[in-house]
Amino acid sequence: MTETVLRIEHVGVQFGGLVAISDMNFDVGQGEIVSLIGPNGAGKTTAFNVMTGFLAPTKGAVKYCGRDLRGLKPHEIADLGLIRTFQRTSVFPNDTVFDNVLIGLHRQSKLGLLAAILRLPGARASELAVRERAAELVRLVGLEARSHELAGSLSYGEQRLVGVALALAAQPKMLLMDEPVSGMNASETHTFVQLIRRIRDSGVTILLVEHDMPMVMSVSDRIVVLNYGRIIAEGPPEEIRTNPAVIEAYLGQSAKDVVKEVAAHA
């Protein structure tokens, strides 16, 4: 494997008595697309919250580019280039799509306060560069026709794209996406898969949480399967597809019993 970008070391999370993640251990290498899958409530979003500093793990550590993220605030982690999107649609609803991306580009505007207020030389150039980049990102996610509409008035699928554009605006080295295609129709999903590939090809490492199995299978280099806060399988898509533990987790105990019963009666 190539150089490790993200290393999850024995991470555990408890909410009171509830164990959301028991012992999570996996790596993501530079330039990979890795998917983290598992039934609802398996702990995927919780894992993202830990990786991006929104939640402190009960135990274990997250290392990003060799650096322990313990104690860093979410905005500091974002500053390191580890950026996430959210499971529920998350945009700045009262701003246009274009302004959403501009807000996301905040980190890229290195202009000092005085320079910004007095519009010192350089301020204009910096603002122009930022606007140009914003337009580019809006085009990249295919929302140029919506650029000047309020983000809150877009369809859910489109809002997810705004979320991705925002995340890209923050210039990620690694991008964590939480169910990005939920709320998208088949053709939107298809376009989105191409977008993910393009993002990866530009050098961004990707960790994906997704329920859409055909999409996960087609886009991932590797899949990590989580069930009840525990990793039950890890490997390339073709291996995961036929892994009995995974099938059981997904079909559930009852379904398995049904299968057995049917077999017995046959």
Add this chain to the structure above:
Amino acid sequence: MTRVFSLVTLAFFASVPLWLKDPYLLNALITTGIFIIGAMSMNLLLGFTGQLSLGHIAFFGIGAYVSALTSLGYDVPIVGDFHIVHTPWPPIAGFALAVVISGLCGYLVGKLSFRVRGAYFVIVTISFAEVVRLVALNWVELTQGPLALTNIPSITIGLPYLGYLTLKTKLQNYYLVLAVAAVAYFLISRLVHSHYGRAMRGLMENETLAVSVGIDVTKALTLTAIISAAIAGAAGSLYAHYIRIIDPEVFAFISTVTMVIMVVSGGKGSLAGPVVGGVIFGLLPVLLRPVMAPEAQWITYGLVLIAILFVLPRGIVPALAPKLGFGRQPVKPKPVVVTELTAKEHA
């Protein structure tokens, strides 16, 4: 369009003394103008970051006292024979110091309260204002306590070719206040249109998302608090040198309430909001006074406020600006699906 409108408005305000000769009304315009500067500074926090500074008058009052004391001088015993003695400086230095010290207080209050926000900030600012009022009331050697600081000198400014000019008349003070208000408006406008302003908007609209793209909440809010407090301090300084007598009553809670009314009625989060709300609620008492008994005046004041907020809950400017072709479009409300995950992702 917006810029032209701002300039026309400025020109209009500049023309007022040319046709309004009544000194009583001019006086009302000056004090109203000073409070509008205060309201603009409050709007920067309330309207652009969502933080309500219910002790905002503290920054105003600190500016007033700092400026007055700097230009009056003082001799304060600290321990035993040790005194701190300050010989009077020109009022303009007092103005500058008022801006700096008030800004510093904004920094302290911000640092103290912005780790936890919302209600906590409201409480910290109210408490801060009360503490400062008690200091002004009880540190008699410095502030004269309830006896007030009197004979505060008028501001003297140096003008190219004209030499030094002491602004004693109402006319001169009107233009001074107008100039400071215009500068404050300009600064706030530039700030909220810069990427700092975008960070503030982001925080207010969706803090979790803003943080996730690398916006530092505490830093953005503290920075805003500093600038807001500094502008309030400038207004306080103008007040001290215009009225020329101040006592701990400058810290009265009702003054903060007046600013809130100006901001909310005019429209928080719009640059022109505090100006519109300020003109209405600054001048209303003055206009009502000759025609009504005091009780009726306050009832009318309250009724006007209720009427405005009832008809235009977002304030006058946000409701009217789009109709006149300015500003952003009104928000189309979108049903927000709140799932159980909402709480989790905030965790």
